[in-house]
Amino acid sequence: MIEGYLYIFPLLVFILIPFAYAISFIVAIHLGHSKFEYPFLSRSLSDSPESCIYSQIINFTSFILIITIYIRYRQIAELIRNHPTCGKKYSQLNLIFLIFGMITAFSMSIISNFPHPNVFFVRISATYITFIVGVGTLYCEMILSYWIRPLLYSSRILPFIRMMLSIICTLILITFIIFQTITIVKYDNKEKLWTLTSPGWKYHLSSVLSTWILTSCLLIYILTLIIDFRRIKIISPKIFLTNDIIDDQMNDRLSLST
Numbered sequence: 554m555i556e557g558y559l560y561i562f563p564l565l566v567f568i569l570i571p572f573a574y575a576i577s578f579i580v581a582i583h584l585g586h587s588k589f590e591y592p593f594l595s596r597s598l599s600d601s602p603e604s605c606i607y608s609q610i611i612n613f614t615s616f617i618l619i620i621t622i623y624i625r626y627r628q629i630a631e632l633i634r635n636h637p638t639c640g641k642k643y644s645q646l647n648l649i650f651l652i653f654g655m656i657t658a659f660s661m662s663i664i665s666n667f668p669h670p671n672v673f674f675v676r677i678s679a680t681y682i683t684f685i686v687g688v689g690t691l692y693c694e695m696i697l698s699y700w701i702r703p704l705l706y707s708s709r710i711l712p713f714i715r716m717m718l719s720i721i722c723t724l725i726l727i728t729f730i731i732f733q734t735i736t737i738v739k740y741d742n743k744e745k746l747w748t749l750t751s752p753g754w755k756y757h758l759s760s761v762l763s764t765w766i767l768t769s770c771l772l773i774y775i776l777t778l779i780i781d782f783r784r785i786k787i788i789s790p791k792i793f794l795t796n797d798i799i800d801d802q803m804n805d806r807l808s809l810s811t
Contacts, residue, residue, distance in 0.1 A: 560782040562621040566614055567776045570768070573610035573665075577603040611665035615658045618775075622654030625694070625778060628785050632701050643700060650693035657687040677737065681730070684767060688726050691719045691774055711780060718774045725767040732760040 580603040626647055633643045663679035698712040740753030751757070 559624055559785060559787060560779040562617055562624065563775045563778040563782060565617050566621060567772050569610055569614040569617070570772060573607050573614065576610070577607040580606060608665040612662050615662040615665075618658040618661070619655060621775065621778065622651060622658065622690075624782065624785075624787070626651040626654075628781065629697055629701060643697070646693055646697060650690060650697065653686050653690040653693060657683055657690055660686065677733075680733075684726055684729065684764075687771055688719070688722045691715070691722055691771070694774075695719045711777060715774060715777060718770050718777075722767055722770045722774070725763050725770065729760055729763040729767055732756050732763060736760055 584603070629647045629650075630644070633647065660679040660682040664676055664683060667676045667679065695712070695715045695718075698715050702709065702712050736753055736756045740756065
């Protein structure tokens, strides 16, 4: 059986992450856990049931992201294997891309499962790891896209778009780290509901806005993988019975016949 709809995986990642935030925030507004005037600027996702809804969707999305990263890794690995002129650096960078991608997906899952203030250190550490390693994953993929461009693309447009997204993500990441660190060190970043009168509001607002811009750029980058995934297909794995199982089945048949 040939499966040719692999582009669904990056598309699902692009859709599910904003959906998780949107549906959780709507529930929080309905239950009075957050205010509509400050969308996504409070820690409303630390309350139930919106935190449960959010974590379930993000956990599933993390799994889909792992599949997406692995498919891209295998695609590049096949290109390297079929073109002996590709140097060892291709394989090494492709492996780094796989490791970074897995770390990003796992740390994203940690963020969704540690929403409460009493585990704030775990959550904020996972946030830093997700964005820093995530941007590192983009750079690995972007460099690989330039290397394999003659094998896949007839133009430089797609690799150029990915390069620009990587640069933008780097600048926004630096902004996020600066303002988020100031908010943590100088102000109480564990505050549940931030308002205009809260100390450090401007720093908190800047860190949150940079978070959303960075997340959007990362999702757009993942969305570009649809173009690559539409050019590959995967064959469903074949299942083989071991000799022990086959021998047991034959013995059962012989015993029944006698």
